[in-house]
Amino acid sequence: MEHLLTVNRLQTAFRTDQGEVISIDDVSFRLKAGETLGIVGESGCGKSVTSLSIMRLLGAKGRISRGEIIFEDKSLGKLTEAQMRDIRGNDISMIFQEPMTSLNPVFTIGHQMIEAIRLHMSLDKKAARAYAIEMLKRVGIPRPEVMVDEYPHALSGGMRQRVMIAMALSCEPRLLIADEPTTALDVTIQAQILELMKKLKQESGTAIMLITHDLGVIAEMADKVIVMYAGQVVEETDVFTLFDEPKHPYTQGLMQSIPHIDAEHGERLASIPGSVPSLQNMPAGCRFRARCPHAMEKCEAELPPLIPAGKNHLTRCWLAVQPASMAKEAAYG
Amino acid sequence: MLAYIIRRLLIAVPVLLGVTIINFIVINLAPGSPVEMMIDPNTPPADIEAKKDALGLNDPLYLQYIHWLVDVFKGNFGFSLTTYQPVAQMIGERIGPTVTLMGLSFIVGLAIAVPLGIISATRQNSKLDYLATGGSFLGISIPNFFLALGLIYVFSLELKLLPSGGMITLGGDGGFVDRLKHLILPVLVLGTGIAGKKIRYVRSSVIDILGQDYLRTARAKGVREFMVVNKHALRNALIPIVTVIGLEVPILLGGAVVTEQIFSWPGIGQLTMGSIMNRDYPTLMALNLLAAFMVLAANLLTDIIYSVADPRIKYK
Amino acid sequence: MVNQELAGRQPLLQIEQLKTYYPIRKGVISRTASHVKAVDGVNLAIYPGETVGLVGESGCGKSTIGRTIVRLEEPTEGRILFRGDDIAHYGSKAMKQVRSDMQMIFQDPYSSLNPRKRISDILAEPLLVHGILPKEQVAGEVEKLLEIVGLPKSYKNRYPHEFSGGQRQRIGIARALSLKPKLIVCDEPVSALDVSIQAQVLNLLKDLQKEFQLTYLFIGHGLGAVRYISDRIAVMYLGKVVEIATTESIFRQPKHPYTRALLSAYPVPNPHLRTKERIVIQGDVPSPANPPSGCRFHTRCPLAMAICREQEPELKGAQHSVACFASEA
Numbered sequence: 003m004e005h006l007l008t009v010n011r012l013q014t015a016f017r018t019d020q021g022e023v024i025s026i027d028d029v030s031f032r033l034k035a036g037e038t039l040g041i042v043g044e045s046g047c048g049k050s051v052t053s054l055s056i057m058r059l060l061g062a063k064g065r066i067s068r069g070e071i072i073f074e075d076k077s078l079g080k081l082t083e084a085q086m087r088d089i090r091g092n093d094i095s096m097i098f099q100e101p102m103t104s105l106n107p108v109f110t111i112g113h114q115m116i117e118a119i120r121l122h123m124s125l126d127k128k129a130a131r132a133y134a135i136e137m138l139k140r141v142g143i144p145r146p147e148v149m150v151d152e153y154p155h156a157l158s159g160g161m162r163q164r165v166m167i168a169m170a171l172s173c174e175p176r177l178l179i180a181d182e183p184t185t186a187l188d189v190t191i192q193a194q195i196l197e198l199m200k201k202l203k204q205e206s207g208t209a210i211m212l213i214t215h216d217l218g219v220i221a222e223m224a225d226k227v228i229v230m231y232a233g234q235v236v237e238e239t240d241v242f243t244l245f246d247e248p249k250h251p252y253t254q255g256l257m258q259s260i261p262h263i264d265a266e267h268g269e270r271l272a273s274i275p276g277s278v279p280s281l282q283n284m285p286a287g288c289r290f291r292a293r294c295p296h297a298m299e300k301c302e303a304e305l306p307p308l309i310p311a312g313k314n315h316l317t318r319c320w321l322a323v324q325p326a327s328m329a330k331e332a333a334y335g
Numbered sequence: 336m337l338a339y340i341i342r343r344l345l346i347a348v349p350v351l352l353g354v355t356i357i358n359f360i361v362i363n364l365a366p367g368s369p370v371e372m373m374i375d376p377n378t379p380p381a382d383i384e385a386k387k388d389a390l391g392l393n394d395p396l397y398l399q400y401i402h403w404l405v406d407v408f409k410g411n412f413g414f415s416l417t418t419y420q421p422v423a424q425m426i427g428e429r430i431g432p433t434v435t436l437m438g439l440s441f442i443v444g445l446a447i448a449v450p451l452g453i454i455s456a457t458r459q460n461s462k463l464d465y466l467a468t469g470g471s472f473l474g475i476s477i478p479n480f481f482l483a484l485g486l487i488y489v490f491s492l493e494l495k496l497l498p499s500g501g502m503i504t505l506g507g508d509g510g511f512v513d514r515l516k517h518l519i520l521p522v523l524v525l526g527t528g529i530a531g532k533k534i535r536y537v538r539s540s541v542i543d544i545l546g547q548d549y550l551r552t553a554r555a556k557g558v559r560e561f562m563v564v565n566k567h568a569l570r571n572a573l574i575p576i577v578t579v580i581g582l583e584v585p586i587l588l589g590g591a592v593v594t595e596q597i598f599s600w601p602g603i604g605q606l607t608m609g610s611i612m613n614r615d616y617p618t619l620m621a622l623n624l625l626a627a628f629m630v631l632a633a634n635l636l637t638d639i640i641y642s643v644a645d646p647r648i649k650y651k
Numbered sequence: 652m653v654n655q656e657l658a659g660r661q662p663l664l665q666i667e668q669l670k671t672y673y674p675i676r677k678g679v680i681s682r683t684a685s686h687v688k689a690v691d692g693v694n695l696a697i698y699p700g701e702t703v704g705l706v707g708e709s710g711c712g713k714s715t716i717g718r719t720i721v722r723l724e725e726p727t728e729g730r731i732l733f734r735g736d737d738i739a740h741y742g743s744k745a746m747k748q749v750r751s752d753m754q755m756i757f758q759d760p761y762s763s764l765n766p767r768k769r770i771s772d773i774l775a776e777p778l779l780v781h782g783i784l785p786k787e788q789v790a791g792e793v794e795k796l797l798e799i800v801g802l803p804k805s806y807k808n809r810y811p812h813e814f815s816g817g818q819r820q821r822i823g824i825a826r827a828l829s830l831k832p833k834l835i836v837c838d839e840p841v842s843a844l845d846v847s848i849q850a851q852v853l854n855l856l857k858d859l860q861k862e863f864q865l866t867y868l869f870i871g872h873g874l875g876a877v878r879y880i881s882d883r884i885a886v887m888y889l890g891k892v893v894e895i896a897t898t899e900s901i902f903r904q905p906k907h908p909y910t911r912a913l914l915s916a917y918p919v920p921n922p923h924l925r926t927k928e929r930i931v932i933q934g935d936v937p938s939p940a941n942p943p944s945g946c947r948f949h950t951r952c953p954l955a956m957a958i959c960r961e962q963e964p965e966l967k968g969a970q971h972s973v974a975c976f977a978s979e980a
Contacts, residue, residue: 218918273850
């Protein structure tokens, strides 16, 4: 088994008052054990839906309408709910963006950790509590034996995110999905959490799926990156190639619109004109077309597939098609 | 916390005094007098005046109020103008039946409302949801007196299964089963009203909580959906529910007036009704004071329970 | 803008020893037991035409300063000199006069736009309230404002919910501009927006500044955005300004250990720089209700000395001011 996780042409749809809306479409990627995959994109691009699809936590209104998700050797879509519960928090666990609201305010931290531990590990209450304290210590919570009996409101945002991480890692998952884990935190606290995640990853070898809108965090953490736009993967490659030679015009635009802290002062910021199309009226063809400086006729006519643009580099853009093969296509057209 | 409770109790004293003063004025502004209510309309006016003098009803208002206040501090709350019993004793006799009736109605109402509210929230827009919300609508909109009369007609007159009123069968043994039989209909009437209001409240409170991030965390840990709803969500949803229930305790004492009257239940509600009819000023004043006290006590108690239920709330 | 240029000019806004405290009540009679010292003695001058960036982590008081300047919060102590007049204790009538010259843009444009009003009404309101224009000219002015912020005129009949976050922020900017203010306090105006939209709004703010000679106080936590737009930057920690200098100096030679930690913690979007030694400061920001003695940063400072616990460092240096004993030594 080479890959820990294989997501193959995943499509997820949500029921709304106006009928079913496709939220993500044709999302494919693979993740090896111990690897960190960054998923980057702006709000509404489908990065969170992708992670919730993997966890099968889409709620009553969402469903995976096409494609498959293979974790280890199991097809997650085919498992029963009980089998899926066995995987959640055990083989795959998750941390979320809002540490302030992700912990239940009426139960102590210890209670919430012990609940997770006892669901998946055969420990009695006492042993589970000792283990919870041990985990809190590992994530750098001061006075863990006291904090274990605290309610979440007594902790700062950074501390709560540490608790979430402790809880997520307590059953030694093979995959940790981190959905914007530092977005709500201050920059010095973000640095602490990122350091912690790196350290824990080295110790445990857990694969990480890191979802973020922050290219800085991606550059800092990821081995491999996928860029999502309007519910689709538009580029996939290793982190160095992505920053050195971004191929998709959206990725390029994104890179140029970050105000760098080491840029020359006074230069004008590039920006991507317009805004993301809404799910209800997604245009045919390339979804980035209306905002793209290189849009051609073909982009309107046909949605580009993920096209190889180098070694381990895919991009959903007709520009990546080599002139030769384009000519060929035209000839056969 | 202790400082908070002491502060609230200290504030309560002037509030209660103020309430009694306003009540006293309002009662005395109302037309009619206790003497006119209790005697033959043909009695000569001089005799009426003499009677009023004897009862102290011709004293200046402030003096009457002070006399009443002295009685309150003596602990007897004055003497009823109709029965000449100490008011404290009259209320004491009737508070038991009312508490039994109200307490049971509350329990029955909530036992219906909480599970139905949860089911209806977790299966939004399903048939069950429509059934529960429809039922709650009926519960709210059927007036108590109407439901009471309907139930009496069916169960007492037609089926002859249950007594139509009173607390015990006259001449009967007055045992547990007998008392229970007398309770069923009034509790059903009051319980339906409570359930009707609370179903929708529980429903919206649970729906509010169902969107919270920490439930997603619980699911992501592998917690089963039943526990997600009935442990993680319910514990949070109950916080606002407890508040509303607590604040309604005193209102329910008032709400029992009509029901107690119809079922001739010997409780506070009936006493209230009787003393209004007879312009029994001391009894009315005491009942008002009791109501005001209940409101304040329920408020304080709700706040205390609130801080116990929600670890985020700490009073200073 | 260079400091020498500024030296000879009058500041548009000058705050002196500004303090904004929130009371914490306790005990049986709710006496004020202590204060949250959100802003605790800040001096800051803003010159016409420049942008001063105000950075710091949550709870450092940067937003409170902005809100106190436009008098959405009451200052506890200190002076707020706007064009030389102390407006710190102006009544609401006097403030109304000043307000047309001093506007604010908020982080969440959605919650600051009335959802039941059309855009045309939202933009017309300040014009009518302040009686800037005769009624018949207001409609034309609204269209002009929309054009200025890069929105089609036809949008004027829409409601706030029909707009995306970036467009709503443009409307917020248009509303702030309608009274032709001199100073705009921008309270995290791009923090809630996506990166590509952030760039649009930042560029717009820059263009407008040039066109209308605006002066900005730009409050933000994204260092990239603050750097892009600011001429000078003030760094705040727990209610105090710890360093203030030109953008260039702050980024090239940060002097305060907190500023250095802040810059170092910022994840640089370049994977090749990943291995750089970063200064990760430990712990959380202490509570502003009970700030540490001496230098407020000493509990987390890698350079803390004995004196830092006892004495409060003053902001020193004319061009590049810093409040730190270690940098004086």
